[in-house]
Amino acid sequence: MTPSAIFKDDQTFSEYEGSMHDLDFVNHKLSVNLDSTNAFEGPEKLLEIWFSPSSDDLPDGWPRDGLRHIPLSGIECMLDDVNCKILSKISSPDMDAYLLSESSLFVFIHKMILKTCGTTTTLFSLEPILKLVQKYCHYSAADFRDIYRVFYSRRMLMFPDRQNDVHKCWHNEMLWLDKYFPACTADSYIVGNLVTDHWHFYMNCGNHAHSPINSSTELDETLEILMTDIDSHSAGVFEMCQYSGKFPNMNPETEDYGHILGKKMMHLMQLDKIIDAKSVKHDAFAFTPCGFSSNTIIEDKYYCTLHITPERGWSYASFETNYMGGSKQKLINKVIQALKPGKFFLSFVKESKNPNSLNLAIDQIRDISIQGYRRDDRIIYDMKFNYCLLYCYFVKK
Template sequence: MVSVEYVDHELSTNLDSTNAFEGPEKLLEIWFWKSEFDLPSGAAIDGMRSVPMSTWVDILDLVSCKILSMKSCKFMDAYLLSESSLFVFPHKIILKTCGTTTTLACLDKLFQATKMLLGISSKQIYRVFYSRRSFMFPEKQVHVHRDWKSEVALLNEHFVSGKSYVVGDFASDDHWYLYVGGNANPSGCQTSGLHPNGSHPNGSHPNGSLSDQTFEILMTELDPKCASTFIYLRQPGGEKDLGHELGFETMVETELDTIFQSPTVNTHLPSPSISEDEHESVVPKRSHVYEFIHDSFAFTPCGFSSNSICTNIGGGYYYTLHITPESGWSYASFETNYPFNETVDVITVLTKVLKTFHPKKFSMTLISEVGDDERQSTSQALLHCDLSELNYKRAEKAIYDLNEYSLLYMNFNTEK
């Protein structure tokens, strides 16, 4: 069943983003267990999805952001925030926040909750990723986020085996930071922890699990005409909650709702229901169409955020977009874990996104598990992509071996 679990209409009506300027996000991804099939037998049946919304509200208060709305499907929960997004899966969470949010300030509260509810501490988690682009206004940041070394020091207090990287030209204003930590064989992870029928609570079987990858496009200096699409006339508090309606209209107008060639369906709030007996598959086949529902919001006076989650194929696939259109510090980001294939390849998606925003500069990152042929083909496609028709020239390329993962980072500028 797909449903809208929550919408804060009062916040959505009165939220004012006039002073929101720092587009680049802080991205925290914590894998408590290796997969949704590895939850220990003593854990709640839905793992991290069993954490109550009231607890997420308390955790996000420490980050300085609020929940605007939430959409759920059989595989995951997606929270649209006043500053970006939170995705919750049975075995992991992804927290992405922009502005002057204090993402790492929530770690103590988060692990108090997971220890009490699920019996797992920060030292036991399977893996953690924390990353961000260089800030446009670093002096405006608070807590440990003023300095990368301070962020790493705090992360090392919580997680084991941490390693940090600075990727790209450090002397420029466009480089990227990454922290990776966690246990290869955490004590909290038990592969025998499947439920009695040998399957995951949603009915899928572990033989269908897929390897992991995350693809990001981080864009700056957006084309003014493209950016103007995300500037709105509505005043905060002046009308009913139109933020979600305008957000969805913007998504359709820019065709951001069809990045992965989903069927055209009315996915605006409230969500259409999908019956429990409707066919769902864990292992994607080339003939399958990935059907996404969307939760999008148009901020006042400008800005846009959206979460899109796949409802018909298991694996917890999503994509998320966040746009800060103000001239002088315009920024847009796109992130997905979609399993690119011959039907929808990574270059097609990259090209669609770039044509929507026409940034003067952009970076892209691909973090993927090693040893998977399809993931390697995605990496190779990016390595050899020619974007000259869009007037882009590659300025930097870096490849890192992260043990079980590989990182590809590339930076592009418009040709003069």
């Protein structure tokens, strides 16, 4: 049964444990039936679409709740085209964070972030998103030609041949994006060492520099840490078999073991302590036979998300946040010391009011040292509209 059906009709719908918000839910039926024992493409495809610079500056005629006006059934239909399902959702006054069978979706009033892994068809979301915003947000354009901003990125894939043709290579993905966004303002980068590891990044801001800065202007920032060769001891924590017999009163056939154990794994690995903020709200899920996903809402308006594929041979983990508070050095160290990957890179994309403040933000990370690791690559791009990209690649010593 889909979450929207559970939401409307099913009396067995149960509120998310510990939730203070009536929009939160868990799809228990899907959660107890997920299983994947085949090689898994951990690296995600990440699509981020901004319809306006901030939630206070929506396009004319939009409902005040913007993209959050789209009903859950609409979100589900969009995700059907991507080939993934909703496991659960947590909300705050500013955003909805969906945990998916393949990673995460964040819906804010003015922007949407879709991150999906495996063989999902992330870019197939564009057509349904266009229809949804036309129907529910009074988005008046016939296409995305004048969109405020769009970003699309992914690490190199481990098993590209298993992907749908659209996602088999970067060139095909660019062609697909060009169907929806103006090709003449698209910027596309392949960052890093083409032999070892690299990252693809597409950005299209049309001709929109940020509108005059005012107090509501939200400056964009995303930090990602993408890790491979996860330490076998750390990876083991995310295998279900480690917990057999540890909870004798629970029946994994009937109870939502995935969400309960997800929270336990998060706590065991101190992943719930990565972000040092005034308020955090977590959602986590443990997959069968292994694997872990979590979303965290930070101070109502920021997110962080962590996904772990522990299988030896294609182990992978990703961390992503737009949280601007706290020390980046501490945050990155906490993630790395928990998962101890053999290799990892971080990408930091930052927009700023002016080049000087941009340098300050980049300086926080550019010389970062991680105990037990050496940095093999550091690449900085200064891009349009005061955007900067920092990419650093590290290897365990």
